[in-house]
Amino acid sequence: MRLEDLTRLNRARAERRAAVVLTDLASAQMSLVLEGDAVEGPRGEAIAQALRTGKAAHVEIEGQSLFINVYLPPPRIVVIGAVHISQALARLAPVAGYDLTIIDPRTAFATDERFEGVTLVADWPEDVLKETPLDSYTALAAVTHDPKIDDFPLSAALSAGCFYVGALGSRKTHAKRVERLTDMGNTAEEIARIAAPIGLDIGAATPAEIALATLAQIVQAFRCRDLVTGR
Amino acid sequence: MNAPERLDPLTTAEAWKNAGREVALATVVETWGSAPRQAGSHLVIDGDGNFEGSVSGGCVEGAVITEAMDVIASGKAKMLEFGVADETAWRVGLSCGGRIKVFVERLG
Numbered sequence: 162m163r164l165e166d167l168t169r170l171n172r173a174r175a176e177r178r179a180a181v182v183l184t185d186l187a188s189a190q191m192s193l194v195l196e197g198d199a200v201e202g203p204r205g206e207a208i209a210q211a212l213r214t215g216k217a218a219h220v221e222i223e224g225q226s227l228f229i230n231v232y233l234p235p236p237r238i239v240v241i242g243a244v245h246i247s248q249a250l251a252r253l254a255p256v257a258g259y260d261l262t263i264i265d266p267r268t269a270f271a272t273d274e275r276f277e278g279v280t281l282v283a284d285w286p287e288d289v290l291k292e293t294p295l296d297s298y299t300a301l302a303a304v305t306h307d308p309k310i311d312d313f314p315l316s317a318a319l320s321a322g323c324f325y326v327g328a329l330g331s332r333k334t335h336a337k338r339v340e341r342l343t344d345m346g347n348t349a350e351e352i353a354r355i356a357a358p359i360g361l362d363i364g365a366a367t368p369a370e371i372a373l374a375t376l377a378q379i380v381q382a383f384r385c386r387d388l389v390t391g392r
Numbered sequence: 393m394n395a396p397e398r399l400d401p402l403t404t405a406e407a408w409k410n411a412g413r414e415v416a417l418a419t420v421v422e423t424w425g426s427a428p429r430q431a432g433s434h435l436v437i438d439g440d441g442n443f444e445g446s447v448s449g450g451c452v453e454g455a456v457i458t459e460a461m462d463v464i465a466s467g468k469a470k471m472l473e474f475g476v477a478d479e480t481a482w483r484v485g486l487s488c489g490g491r492i493k494v495f496v497e498r499l500g
Contacts, residue, residue, distance in 0.1 A: 162417055163500045164409050171406050186421070189469035189497045217432030219422045219493075228421045228495065230432045256399065 166193050170232065177234035177260075181208050186219075186226045235260055236298050236324070236383050238376075241286055241314045242305035243270040246329070249372035250302070251279040257376060259300075264289050266310065286314040300325035300379045302359065306334065312341055319351040325382035327356040327375060356382075401445030405436040405499055414439035415499040416460035420447050421471075425490035436499075439464050447494050448474070451486050460496050469497040 162182075170193055173180045179196035183204070194200055200208050203222045211218060211231040218229050235258050240247045243265035254261040262280045265271040271283035282289050290313075295301060301318035303311035306329060315338075318326045328338060335357040342352050360374030361381070401417075409415045418435040420427075428449035435445040435453060437460040447456055452474045463470055472494045475485055486492065 162497060164406070167402065167406050167409070167499065171402055174402070184419075184495065184497075186471065186495060217421075217430070219431070228419070230419065258399075 162191050166191060169193055169195075174232055174234070177237075179212055179234060180232045181211055182230045182232070183208075184228045184230070186228055234298060236300060236379075237262065238300045238302065238379060239264065239295065239314070239318075241265070241301070241303040241311055242307075242329075243267070243272075243276060243281065243283075244304055245368040246304050246372050246375070248275060249369040250375060251276060253372055253376050257380065259376075259379070262293075264314070265305065286310065286317075290314060290317055295321035295323050297322045297324055299323050300327075300382065302327045302329075302375055302379070304329040304359070306330055308338070308341060312338070312345065315355065316342055316345050316347055319347050319354060324386050325356065325379045326354055327359040327378065329359045329371075330357060332358065399444075401434040401436045404444040405434075408436070408438050409499050414464045416463045416496055417499055418447055418456050418460060418494050418496045420492055421495045422493040423490060424492075426488045427486070427490035427492050428488060429492075435494075437461075437464075448486060448492065449488070451488075452492075452494075456494055456496065463496045463498050467498050467500075469495065471495055 170180055170182065173195050181194045182191055184191045194208055207220050207222060207229055211229045215231055215233045217231055220227050220229060237260040238254050240250060240261065240263045243263050247263050251261055251263060262282065263276060264282045264286050266283065266285045268283050271281055295318050301314060301323045303315050305311050311328060315326060315328060328335065330338065339352055356378055360371055361378045363374050365371045365374040405415050405417055416437045420429055420431050420433045423431055429447055433447055435443055435447045435456060437443045437457050441457055443457055446453060456472060459470055459472055475491045
């Protein structure tokens, strides 16, 4: 691989664009294909398959032994609420390879001092999600407990097909939330996708442990999702 | 470079090369049976044997690094294959019982 190609590949990955690298194993010649580039014929089909499944493959095409490596954008976590749990989650997520954004309109919570080096937006989720919509590569965790802040993004995450939707709160809190989300027009099947209480049941007690349990649950949802439906 | 960036071998490879270091890129291209890292996983190695990333659970990295020194010196890419460890023959291998193929090339 040449440095110019590696630089282009790394730039595409940083911009959350899917990329495919084809290496001719006999000559070590490589070519880089970015999402949206048109490639004809059997190569194009193999590339499309790699992008669809996210799996690298060694294939024989027209007498050439090719290795197709695929680089999909890393899954992203959107956290609603700049609270103590989010501070721990913001440190854990990058280690696991997940991008993370925190949204909280309460400027007392959403300060750069509490979230140094973290993508933090001190605005209402309604406004932020209009600019950067949720998608199936995104996990949403709502952790403010405040219906005014949490409900809209939860409903939006269900509509957008986020691969994970979690909400902090006791079973009692969640029961009331279910009523409100129903009133907002979400179906019972959609609402049943919400992980609540949030996080895998590992007996987490501290904010950091709840963050870890939540991240583990997000990984589980991502790795066990159905690649056809995205869920 | 901060910690998460250092965990990404391709980012490391670019930074090393730009700093004037010789770099080899090793990639798992095929796996059979139980293998610790899936196809597409990278290990990057510099001319002094420093490395980031992985192609196994630590079982064959030593051998890949040694071969990468050759690849850096010659510029010729290599395909390596590792199977089950044979302790009596002192051969490196995978204790998990799988087999992997690793492609090693020089970053130009």
